Amino acid sequence: MTTRQIARGLTLAWLAVLCVGTGLARAQSPDIGTEAQREAGKVLYMKLCSQCHGEKGDGAGYATPNVLPKPRDFTSGKFKVRTTGSGALPTHQDLVNIIRKGMPYTSMPSWPGLSEEEVSNLAYFITTFSADFSNPEAAPKPIDLPSAPASTPESIETGKKLYEENGCIKCHGTLGRADGPSALTLKDEAGNPIRPANLTHSWTFRGGSSREDIFRTMSTGFNGTPMPSYLEALPPEQRWAITDFIASLSDTNGPGYTNLIVARPVQDPIDLAKGAESFASAPVARFPLLGQITEPGRSFHPPATSVTVQAIYDAESIALLVKWHDMRADKTGKNSPSLPIPPEEEAGGEAPSAAPAASETEADPFADTTEDTVAPPAEFSDAVAVQFPVAVPAGARKPYFIFGDSQSSVDLWFFDLARNEPLQFIGRGSGDVAVNDAGDVTGVASYSDGEWSVIFRRPLRASSGAPFTPGQFMPIALSAWDGSARERGNKRALSVWYSLYMEPETVPSAAGPMIRTALIIFGLELAIIGWVRSRLRSQARNEIRGEGRPQPAMGS
Ligand code: HEC
Numbered sequence: 001m002t003t004r005q006i007a008r009g010l011t012l013a014w015l016a017v018l019c020v021g022t023g024l025a026r027a028q029s030p031d032i033g034t035e036a037q038r039e040a041g042k043v044l045y046m047k048l049c050s051q052c053h054g055e056k057g058d059g060a061g062y063a064t065p066n067v068l069p070k071p072r073d074f075t076s077g078k079f080k081v082r083t084t085g086s087g088a089l090p091t092h093q094d095l096v097n098i099i100r101k102g103m104p105y106t107s108m109p110s111w112p113g114l115s116e117e118e119v120s121n122l123a124y125f126i127t128t129f130s131a132d133f134s135n136p137e138a139a140p141k142p143i144d145l146p147s148a149p150a151s152t153p154e155s156i157e158t159g160k161k162l163y164e165e166n167g168c169i170k171c172h173g174t175l176g177r178a179d180g181p182s183a184l185t186l187k188d189e190a191g192n193p194i195r196p197a198n199l200t201h202s203w204t205f206r207g208g209s210s211r212e213d214i215f216r217t218m219s220t221g222f223n224g225t226p227m228p229s230y231l232e233a234l235p236p237e238q239r240w241a242i243t244d245f246i247a248s249l250s251d252t253n254g255p256g257y258t259n260l261i262v263a264r265p266v267q268d269p270i271d272l273a274k275g276a277e278s279f280a281s282a283p284v285a286r287f288p289l290l291g292q293i294t295e296p297g298r299s300f301h302p303p304a305t306s307v308t309v310q311a312i313y314d315a316e317s318i319a320l321l322v323k324w325h326d327m328r329a330d331k332t333g334k335n336s337p338s339l340p341i342p343p344e345e346e347a348g349g350e351a352p353s354a355a356p357a358a359s360e361t362e363a364d365p366f367a368d369t370t371e372d373t374v375a376p377p378a379e380f381s382d383a384v385a386v387q388f389p390v391a392v393p394a395g396a397r398k399p400y401f402i403f404g405d406s407q408s409s410v411d412l413w414f415f416d417l418a419r420n421e422p423l424q425f426i427g428r429g430s431g432d433v434a435v436n437d438a439g440d441v442t443g444v445a446s447y448s449d450g451e452w453s454v455i456f457r458r459p460l461r462a463s464s465g466a467p468f469t470p471g472q473f474m475p476i477a478l479s480a481w482d483g484s485a486r487e488r489g490n491k492r493a494l495s496v497w498y499s500l501y502m503e504p505e506t507v508p509s510a511a512g513p514m515i516r517t518a519l520i521i522f523g524l525e526l527a528i529i530g531w532v533r534s535r536l537r538s539q540a541r542n543e544i545r546g547e548g549r550p551q552p553a554m555g556s
């Protein structure tokens with residue numbers, strides 16, 4: 001080896017060291033973009049984001065009073081959806097991802113129309129609101145997120161056990177329906193009430209519903225909320241097992257919202273005592289619920305985000321089974337579709353929750369639930385209502401979907417779940433809802449593991465309300481009230497109009513037997529014809545011996 005070669009080798013080695021060195025230095029230095037990028041981001045931010053997040057990034061935009069959960073205060077440096085450890089800042093890519101995708105079931109929109117550059121510039125501008133972003137010491141480092149092993153029935157079973165053993169049920173509930181004993185007492189760091197995610201509705205997850213998303217959420221936790229990080233507490237294979245269990249709780253195809261309930265005819269008389277069992281043959285229709293924010297007495301962030309409905313009818317009556325998830329059965333207090341809401345309670349959208357001055361704001365997954373963290377009984381009870389037009393609409397015009405209007409009223413089947421029986425009301429607008437003493441509607445209700453199941457029944461032809469006739473489409477809308485969230489009257493979750501179709505008895509269910517009977521009769525006819533012909537033939541043979549040609553057998 002010549003000295004030249006040695007020199008060149010040394011130079012290369014030195015260069016390599018230099019490169020690695022600057023590489024490391026670059027990884028450490030904050031990724032906050034250039035002045036020009038941040039300035040370009042600022043222009044967009046003022047146009048698209050400041051109404052919620054505020055011009056100063058403090059979350060105090062003019063829309064903020066009417067929004068729950070509250071828009072992020074970027075000066076806090078606390079972000080939920082990250083690839084970095086608990087308490088750490090998000091990476092540039094984390095910010096880009098969340099801006100692009102938005103946060104489902106919150107007012108944070110997705111921005112599919114912005115260019116890569118625009119989203120990147122916005123992300124860089126957001127870093128200007130917290131000095132931590134420019135601090136090299138605080139530079140975010142992504143945690144190790146190993147790729148997903150295959151989900152198996154065994155991993156789901158293991159995950160279920162780990163889910164129970166590691167305190168997830170304290171907040172998220174045994175079956176993941178957000179009904180854990182701590183659920184109603186949780187607050188975020190800003191002191192606002194916060195609800196655990198409903199793990200059976202993965203389409204509502206802020207950080208995405210894929211297995212990778214769930215694994216990341218559980219590993220990093222959500223900064224500023226009671227959702228802890230399990231990075232240190234659980235090895236990756238255990239986190240994957242829990243992920244598999246959570247993924248198994250939801251229909252992976254999303255909510256599968258529809259706009260039609262098909263009411264199935266049933267042979268046996270409907271027996272309310274049999275409960276949900278009678279509805280086994282009826283398809284499940286899921287509808288989204290929205291906060292009622294149009295009429296006074298608004299609900300900006302109703303806990304119920306969807307309901308499912310099934311319907312059956314017998315010769316006499318129709319029955320509807322309505323199910324939805326609720327963090328607790330509020331069976332004390334009262335409720336009614338016409339209870340007034342004091343204006344101060346709707347302003348700000350910050351309904352006081354049932355939460356006491358919670359001592360449990362810290363993310364401590366292993367803390368015991370003590371008596372005092374259990375929320376006190378609610379002043380208002382849970383309730384649900386099904387609404388139909390009072391008369392089957394002749395044309396396209398339906399009553400106003402929020403409890404009708406002065407020209408066309410609605411028939412309201414209302415179940416205050418603190419009572420044993422539903423009531424009927426007539427709605428001529430949200431300010432004009434009156435009791436209807438017809439007494440046509442009966443029902444039963446039960447609550448188990450975070451889910452209400454409520455059955456309504458009414459005669460097909462009743463003294464009040466529109467008749468239900470097979471083959472007919474009937475508009476239907478639903479409302480749900482959560483007593484713990486102080487929902488009553490106009491403060492509730494509601495749906496727009498959908499349709500209830502009374503599937504006639506004869507169409508698909510009777511088609512099979514009809515065709516079968518027709519085939520049997522046809523076969524018998526052929527047999528009879530064949531028999532008659534052969535009789536005639538032998539008769540003819542007897543009469544004209546040997547002359548007749550053999551006839552082809554019928555049916556061959
Ligand atoms: C209509 C209101 C609204 C608008 C407009 C809006 N946001 Fe948000 N944003 C929210 C809310 C609400 C949250 C918090 C949701 C939560 O905590 O679950 C949020 C959260 C965020 C977060 C935090 C994500 C995390 O992981 O914690 C970022 C980043 C963000 N928004 C960026 C933007 C940008 C950039 C724009 C403009 C392009 C924008 N937002 C426009 C309401 C809004």
Ligand code: HEC
Nearest residue numbers: 167168171195196197205206207208217218225226227365
């Ligand atoms: C102390 C209460 C608490 C415990 C314990 C807890 N969580 Fe959560 N979790 C929450 C809260 C609150 C949220 C909702 C945060 C929000 O809305 O921003 C949440 C959200 C989630 C989400 C949805 C995130 C998203 O993208 O919206 C998942 C998944 C989740 N938790 C899984 C778990 C698992 C798995 C465990 C146990 C290993 C667990 N959580 C333990 C309180 C808790």
